[in-house]
Structures are given as structure tokens and as C-alpha cells.
Amino acid sequence: MTLAQRPIRVLIAKPGLDGHDRGARIVARALRDAGMEVIYTGLRQTAEMIVAAALQEDVDAVGLSVLSGAHVHHFQAVRSLLDAQGASDVLLFGGGIIPAADLPVLKELGVAAVFTPGGSSQDPVNWLRQAVAEKRRAEEFQEEP
DSSP: OOTTTSOOEEEEEOBTTOOOOHHHHHHHHHHHHTTOEEEEOOSSBOHHHHHHHHHHHTOSEEEEEEOSSOHHHHHHHHHHHHHHTTOTTSEEEEEESOOGGGHHHHHHHTOOEEEOTTSOTHHHHHHHHHHHHHHHHHHHHHHOO
């Protein structure tokens, strides 16, 4: 199976002490129903736990669900650890209660996409398909002699 044929692998995580995971479960189910392999780590994950699972599972992307208001901290911690572990190619995206004013900050930190309440569960599905396809094309191009 070539890289392009491999199912998209996504890790969905709830960092910090936020105990509400309905949105994360809805997104995880939509991704799974779209044919993606989804690993849901559950509630109260640390950045270290999330990155360790992402590396172990060899995921294409990590999605964080943050409702606590600590989104900048959590996204920054996960992105920094992914980069430090040589996994800067892993796409980082997320959703939750995130003020529009914080979106440019998150983008600057390396968060590729943010999905907020009111959107369709198909939005992350469509985005992941496109973003992972682009990432894989770039990786295949780099591997050619």
C-alpha cells in the first residue's frame, strides 16, 4: 500500500482539565464514518501524553478539543513537543470555544485549522482530506531522487 492509499490516521485529544467531550466525540465519529482511522485518547490528557500517543500511532494529524479557555497554552505545548520529537509534519488542528481574536495567534503557533461551534462536522473531514493529500504529495515529491 502506498502512502497515498493509506487511510488517514487522526488522533483526537482533550487536553487539560476540561471534562466535556461531546464535540470531540462527534468529530471523531464523523472522521471515522468518512473512512479515517481515529484514535481518541479521552479526557484530561497532558501535552506529553498526546504527543506520545501521536508518535506511537504514526498519525497524520492531531486534533485538540479545548473548551476551557486555555487553548493557546495547549496548542503551543503540543506543537512544541511534536516539533521537538521530529514530528513537525504532523498536522495540528482543533476546535472548541476559541475567540476569533485568538485565531491568528494559533495560526502563528502552527495550528493548521480551527473549527468552532456552528460549523458542520463535515468541515474537519473535508479539510483533513485536502490537507493530508497535500502533505502526502509533498512527502512523495521529497522522496523522489
